[in-house]
Amino acid sequence: MRSLPIYSAGLRFLQRLGYSLLQATLFGAILGLLVYYRVPRAQLSEDATPIALLARPSAWLQSWERGTYDWRARSLGGRSSRSDRVVVVALDDETLAEARQDEHPGIASNPWPREILGGLSNRLIDEGAELVLLDFPFTELSPRACLAQGTPSLEGLDDDRAFRKLLDRHPERSLLAFSWTLDRGIPAGSRLWPYRVRLGTYPSEADARSRVQSVLADQRPAFLIPAGNALEVWAGVASEQEGQRVVLEQGVREPPKVQERRVTDDTYRVGPLELFVSLAEVQVEGLDVAQLEEVRQLEHPVAPLLGSASLYGSITVVPDPDGVVRAVPHLVSYRSREGARHVLPSMPLMAAMRLANTRQLRYADGRLYVGDRFSIPMDESGYSLVRWDAAEVGRGSRGSVSRAIPAWNVLLNLFAVREGVPPRSVHDIEGRLIVFTNTSRQAMHSQHTPIGEYTPAGAVLAQSLVNLLQSEGITRASPRMDLFLTLGLAFIGAFVALTFNRGLRSFGDVWMYLSAMVAVGVLYAWAAWYVFVNERLWVAMMGPLLAMGLTFIFTIVQASRSERQLRHFITDVLGRYVSPEVARLVTRDLRLLTRPERREVTVFFCDLDGFSKLSGELSPERLIQLLNDYLTEMTDVVRSTRGQVDKYIGDAVMAFWGAPVRTERHAHYACEAALKVRSVLLERQAYWDKTYGHHLQCRIGIDSGEVLVGGMGSDFESKYSVMGESVKLSMFLESLNRGYGTSVLVGDSAARLAQDAYVFREVDRIRLKGRAEPTRLHELMGRKGEISSKVQEQLALYAQALTAYHERRFDEALALFTQGVETFEDPVAGVYAERCRKFASAAPPEDWDGVFSLEGQ
Numbered sequence: 024m025r026s027l028p029i030y031s032a033g034l035r036f037l038q039r040l041g042y043s044l045l046q047a048t049l050f051g052a053i054l055g056l057l058v059y060y061r062v063p064r065a066q067l068s069e070d071a072t073p074i075a076l077l078a079r080p081s082a083w084l085q086s087w088e089r090g091t092y093d094w095r096a097r098s099l100g101g102r103s104s105r106s107d108r109v110v111v112v113a114l115d116d117e118t119l120a121e122a123r124q125d126e127h128p129g130i131a132s133n134p135w136p137r138e139i140l141g142g143l144s145n146r147l148i149d150e151g152a153e154l155v156l157l158d159f160p161f162t163e164l165s166p167r168a169c170l171a172q173g174t175p176s177l178e179g180l181d182d183d184r185a186f187r188k189l190l191d192r193h194p195e196r197s198l199l200a201f202s203w204t205l206d207r208g209i210p211a212g213s214r215l216w217p218y219r220v221r222l223g224t225y226p227s228e229a230d231a232r233s234r235v236q237s238v239l240a241d242q243r244p245a246f247l248i249p250a251g252n253a254l255e256v257w258a259g260v261a262s263e264q265e266g267q268r269v270v271l272e273q274g275v276r277e278p279p280k281v282q283e284r285r286v287t288d289d290t291y292r293v294g295p296l297e298l299f300v301s302l303a304e305v306q307v308e309g310l311d312v313a314q315l316e317e318v319r320q321l322e323h324p325v326a327p328l329l330g331s332a333s334l335y336g337s338i339t340v341v342p343d344p345d346g347v348v349r350a351v352p353h354l355v356s357y358r359s360r361e362g363a364r365h366v367l368p369s370m371p372l373m374a375a376m377r378l379a380n381t382r383q384l385r386y387a388d389g390r391l392y393v394g395d396r397f398s399i400p401m402d403e404s405g406y407s408l409v410r411w412d413a414a415e416v417g418r419g420s421r422g423s424v425s426r427a428i429p430a431w432n433v434l435l436n437l438f439a440v441r442e443g444v445p446p447r448s449v450h451d452i453e454g455r456l457i458v459f460t461n462t463s464r465q466a467m468h469s470q471h472t473p474i475g476e477y478t479p480a481g482a483v484l485a486q487s488l489v490n491l492l493q494s495e496g497i498t499r500a501s502p503r504m505d506l507f508l509t510l511g512l513a514f515i516g517a518f519v520a521l522t523f524n525r526g527l528r529s530f531g532d533v534w535m536y537l538s539a540m541v542a543v544g545v546l547y548a549w550a551a552w553y554v555f556v557n558e559r560l561w562v563a564m565m566g567p568l569l570a571m572g573l574t575f576i577f578t579i580v581q582a583s584r585s586e587r588q589l590r591h592f593i594t595d596v597l598g599r600y601v602s603p604e605v606a607r608l609v610t611r612d613l614r615l616l617t618r619p620e621r622r623e624v625t626v627f628f629c630d631l632d633g634f635s636k637l638s639g640e641l642s643p644e645r646l647i648q649l650l651n652d653y654l655t656e657m658t659d660v661v662r663s664t665r666g667q668v669d670k671y672i673g674d675a676v677m678a679f680w681g682a683p684v685r686t687e688r689h690a691h692y693a694c695e696a697a698l699k700v701r702s703v704l705l706e707r708q709a710y711w712d713k714t715y716g717h718h719l720q721c722r723i724g725i726d727s728g729e730v731l732v733g734g735m736g737s738d739f740e741s742k743y744s745v746m747g748e749s750v751k752l753s754m755f756l757e758s759l760n761r762g763y764g765t766s767v768l769v770g771d772s773a774a775r776l777a778q779d780a781y782v783f784r785e786v787d788r789i790r791l792k793g794r795a796e797p798t799r800l801h802e803l804m805g806r807k808g809e810i811s812s813k814v815q816e817q818l819a820l821y822a823q824a825l826t827a828y829h830e831r832r833f834d835e836a837l838a839l840f841t842q843g844v845e846t847f848e849d850p851v852a853g854v855y856a857e858r859c860r861k862f863a864s865a866a867p868p869e870d871w872d873g874v875f876s877l878e879g880q
Contacts, residue, residue, distance in 0.1 A: 050513050050573045057081045058509050058566035059502040082344065084566055089343060091548075091564040093473035095555040096349070096497075100474055101414035102556060105425040106489040110455050111481055112147065113420035113462040118431035127438055129167065133465060136167040137182045141189030143430065144459065146437040148193045150446075151453030154377055156198045156370050156488070158338055158460035158481045161324040183327035184240070194332040198374055201303065202339045203318035203355060203367075216244055216259030219288065220266035221280040222273050224253050231256050232301065232331065235293050237273060239326035245293045259284065299323040300357060303335035304365040305376065307354065310386035312364045314403040315356040316341075321367075334377055336370030340470060340483055348470045348478075351487040353391065354384075354405035371488035374456060378492070389498060399491050400498040400559075408497035409472070409483065410490050410559065416475030420462040422482020423474060424489060428452075430459070456492075458485040498560050505563035509570045512547060516571035519543055520578035540575050544568050624681035624745055625693040625727040625773055626753040627666065629657060629700060631674035632720040632761075641715065649715045650674060656703050657721075664696045669744050677754075679745050682732040690727050690776035694803055697723045697767045724756030725803070726770030752791075756800065763787070763802075764850025771799035782810050784818055785825065786851055788874045797874040802851065817847040828855060829873040833862045 060081050122130040129136045144155045165182035190197045222238065225231035231247060234256045238245040244259040258273075260266040266281035299321065323335070337355065342348045353372040357365045368376065368384075372393070376382060379394035386392070391401040401407045413423035421427035428450055436446035460481025461468055472478040490496045500508075519539055551564045631637075631653065638646060654671060661668050661678045665686070669677040678696070681689030704719060711719050730747030749770070756768040763786055774783045783801040790797050804810060804818065824839030837859035843852030858875075 044514070044517060046513075046517060046574045046577045048510075048513070050570045050577075052510070054084070054509050054513070054566045054570040054573075056506075057084045058505040058563045061085065061502060084569075086345060087565040088563060089345060089347070089349065091551075092349065092561060093347065095552055095561070096411055096473040097414045098552060099556045099559075100411040100423065103410075103412040105412045105421075105423060106493070107425040108455060108492055109424050109485045109488050110450075110452055110457055111421050111424060111427040111462075111479070111485050112143075112430055112433060112457050112459045113427050113479070113481070114430045114460065114466075115420055115462045116464055118429050118434070119463055119465070121431045122434070130434070133463075134167070137161070137165045137186035138189065139434075140459075141186040142437050142441075143433050144197050145189055145192060146433055146440070147452065147457050147459070148196050149440075150433075150436070150450055151455070152196075152457045153454050154196055154198060154374055155457045155459055156200075156336070156374055156484065158200055158370070158458055158484060160202065160322065161199065161328050162202075162322045164325050164327070181327075183325060187240075187328055187330055191330060191332040195334055195377060197332075198334040198336055198370055198377070199324050199328060200338040200370055201299070201321060201323040201335055201367075203322065203337060203357075204320045204339075205316070205318060216261065217284055218260045218263060218266055218281055219246060219257040219284050220260050220269055221282075222256045222258055222270065222275050223277075224250060224255050226253055228254060228301070232298065234273075235298055236326070236329050236331075239293075239295050239298055239329065241269070241272075242326065243269070245298075246288055246291045247293050248288070248291045257288075295326040295329060296321060296323065297359070298326070298329055299335065300359065300365050300367070302329060302331065303367050303373075305354075305368050305373075305382055305384055307366050307384040307386055307391075310354070310384075311403065312356050312366060315354055315366065315405045316352055318355050318357050318367075321357060334373050336368055336373035338370050338480070338484060340480070342471065346471050348409075348472050348483060350406040350408045351483070352405050353399070353401060353407050353487075369484075369487070371484055371491055374488055375491040378456075389501075393491065397491050398494050400496040402499065407487070407490070408499065408561070409487055410496050411472070411474050411486060412489065413474055416472070416478045416482070420460070420479050420482065422479050422486060424482065424485045427482075456488060458482075458488070460484070495559065497555075500560055500562040505566060508563060509567045512567035513570035513574045515543060516540070516574035517578055519571075520575045536575075536579055540572060544571065547571070620732060621729050622682050622685070622732050623689070623727065623729050624679045624732065624749070625689040625725060625776075626730070626745060626749045627661070627676075627678045627680070627693045627696060628724045628753040628757045629676045629678075630722050630757050632722055633717075634674040637717055640717075645715065649711070649717075652711075653719065656707065657700060660696050660699045660703060664692045664699065666692060666696055675757075677750075679730075682745065690725075690773045691780055693725050693727075693773065694769070694777045694781045697725060697803055698805065701766065720766070722757050722760035722765075723767045724753040724758070724760070724769075725767065725773050726752040726756060727773035727776055728752075728770075752798075755791075759800065763800075763854055765802045767803040769801045769803050771801065774799075774801040780807055781805070782807055782818075784821060784851075788872075790874050790876050797872075813847070817843065817849060820846070821849065821852060824852065824855065828859065831862075831866075831871070833859045833866075837863065 057080055119133055122135075123132075125131065129139060140157065140159065144157060147155050161183075165186070167182045190199075223231070223234055225234070228247060231254050235245045235247065238256065238258040241258075246257040246259070248255045248257060258266075258269055260269055260281065263281045267279045270279040303323075323329075337352070340348050340351055351369055351371065353369045355367050357367055359365060372391075375393045375397045376384070379396040381394040384391060384393060386401070389400055389402070390398045391407070392398045399407050411423045416422055419427055432448045432450065436448055436450075439446050458481045460479065462479045462481065468480045469477045470480050470483055472483065520536075522539070547567060548564060551562050554560045554562060637649070641649065653674070654676065657676045658668055661676070664680070665684070666678045666680045667682070669679055671677075678693075679689075680686065680692040686692070700721065700723065704721065708718060711717065726749040728747060728749035730745045730749055732745050749772075752770055756770060760766060760768050765786065768786060769777075769783060777783075782804040784804055786800040786802045788797045788799050804814060810818075820839060820843050824836050824843060827833075827836035827839060837856055840852040840856035840859060843849040844856060
């Protein structure tokens with residue numbers, strides 16, 4: 024007999040437990056590693072890395088994770104209030120449309136002269152703005168002439184110098200923008216300057232910076248050449264005469280000194296880039312500069328705009344690989360020609376540093392501290408996630424901050440003041456920070472963010488600045504925490520799968536398993552959402568959910584495979600039509616099948632009456648159809664009473680109760696099955712008569728006793744079955760029904776076991792070979808409490824007649840039996856009436872005990 028290596032439900036559970044824990048460890052470790060390893064931004068676009076096999080799947084997982092981040096970011100924005108501390112002043116389409124129709128010179132076409140932008144910046148400061156962030160590129164010389172009407176002190180200056188002069192009126196109240204790229208650009212060509220002229224000697228580079236800036240603003244190369252403990256500033260010139268003129272223009276009082284330019288001078292050359300870096304760089308304590316994004320090319324304001332009276336900050340934002348901007352790089356590094364690293368800040372960060380009155384930054388525990396006033400979460404690469412104060416960007420220029428003012432309104436105030444009249448508008452910007460940005464369609468200056476596809480770039484900077492001023496941001500959980508969460512969810516998935524480990528037996532089971540998995544997933548997603556919204560903590564969602572889901576699915580699949588193999592095993596042993604209840608109980612302990620033993624059971628044998636006649640009258644197809652229909656009904660009855668179909672013998676059905684699942688009511692179940700068979704035959708007679716043209720009747724034999732149960736067969740095929748005297752007697756009782764005219768005959772043992780719930784009458788006492796004691800036969804009449812009054816009269820008359828029969832009062836018994844035949848059409852009474860007639864003519868011997876001997880046993 025085929026057997027399984029693990030018999031008990033407990034051991035099978037341990038097997039599933041081990042498998043599920045293995046799956047949890049496997050998927051938790053794999054996905055945990057992918058969650059733990061966050062692809063550096065510098066490697067996101069690289070196809071080949073030292074750990075490319077890990078980088079690519081990790082990037083895929085991060086892309087899915089970013090989708091969940093956007094959902095959480097919008098949820099947080101919907102629960103936030105917009106800040107009014109930062110105000111956007113927008114050079115929008117309405118402003119440009121109004122300017123095209125205005126009579127003031129220089130503003131009808133775009134771009135406006137820089138003198139106008141400088142005037143607007145000063146106007147905002149005059150109206151109370153604390154700081155103006157100019158989100159405009161000034162990487163080329165202005166193509167516009169300076170207007171300077173009404174500004175005599177600026178007459179004769181070009182547009183860039185006029186702009187610089189205007190900004191110098193309010194030192195460190197303006198912030199100019201620069202941008203950067205990761206690709207190294209091709210340096211532009213320069214004139215050949217064969218001479219150089221000395222413009223002064225200074226004790227330090229900082230002291231010489233103003234002179235260097237003025238040289239660079241004149242579009243000349245500057246040189247800082249050591250002279251003892253000091254530094255000399257030299258300017259490149261084309262000739263000695265030009266050198267003398269430059270000395271006069273620069274206001275140098277000492278006699279001009281002009282020399283030929285040497286090759287070694289390039290070592291000390293200071294270009295606009297070097298000057299800009301020295302003006303913009305900041306110092307950071309506690310941060311490994313090598314971890315920052317290293318930029319290759321800087322797009323900074325042109326040399327005439329470089330001055331110490333202004334601040335400088337980057338406006339570059341880098342979208343994630345899916346094109347969505349979620350973080351702002353507050354710090355980047357730039358490597359000079361000498362190999363030194365310089366840290367450059369973002370525009371919002373520089374604004375916060377100005378408010379905190381510091382150029383020193385400190386990085387500790389995942390936060391960037393701006394003096395003692397502000398701090399913000401930032402990763403080691405210099406990026407800070409933007410905490411949005413709105414769920415969607417909406418229309419207009421304000422983005423997620425509270426207000427946006429059209430630049431046209433400020434421009435009208437500027438013109439009004441210049442013309443000597445009061446300002447036209449009150450903007451309520453006292454003590455606020457202004458982000459002056461271009462949001463017109465011509466600028467094409469928008470970003471795709473979690474709150475909208477067309478978020479103005481200036482609004483992104485404004486929101487980032489709000490985060491700094493409020494010292495609020497989004498902290499990403501540490502890789503270790505995400506790893507532990509992934510492992511934990513994987514084991515939770517295993518636990519849930521083990522909780523529902525019965526296998527996929529039905530659609531209901533599938534629905535229940537999916538519902539359980541979805542419920543746990545939704546619960547974790549809600550927890551991740553909750554800590555994001557309330558604690559501003561971004562914990563991994565997709566990695567843990569995938570680990571849980573894969574562990575759950577593989578554990579369930581394995582459980583289903585084991586369950587299917589187990590069901591196949593049980594079906595092979597117990598038969599195709601095993602009762603689900605029996606199968607469930609056997610599943611708990613397979614030793615019920617694999618351990619042969621002697622056990623008391625009740626055997627049921629049912630045979631179709633007149634099957635031989637049917638075989639000759641029906642075609643083979645119709646006969647098989649009828650037989651299948653009939654056997655299906657009989658099998659359903661056996662299964663519904665927790666019985667086990669042993670075998671089919673032609674039209675006969677053999678079944679038993681009490682094995683493999685033990686029960687004390689095996690006789691009751693067998694009797695109930697017999698009554699149900701009788702009811703089914705009665706219900707289906709009309710259909711069978713109509714369909715097959717035959718009236719079906721069956722005979723049943725039932726007996727209880729100790730039999731041998733277990734797997735029986737060969738090495739090729741075996742089946743769980745029973746063997747013993749009760750099996751033979753039940754078959755014999757079924758055949759005796761024909762002689763007595765009964766339909767259900769029950770052995771004495773079964774009748775005694777079930778007499779508390781069912782009504783029997785003694786049919787006969789017979790002597791069988793191999794048995795010393797006579798065997799009593801009983802007919803099953805029905806359930807107690809359900810016997811009709813007519814049947815009760817029949818049974819009373821029958822009992823009276825049978826008593827007279829055993830007391831040898833044959834004439835009296837004959838009369839009573841005859842009355843039973845005539846009144847109730849009782850076939851058993853007819854059998855006894857015939858015996859009484861024989862005994863009336865020839866009395867039995869004196870030792871007659873009423874036992875009937877069957878010939879040919």
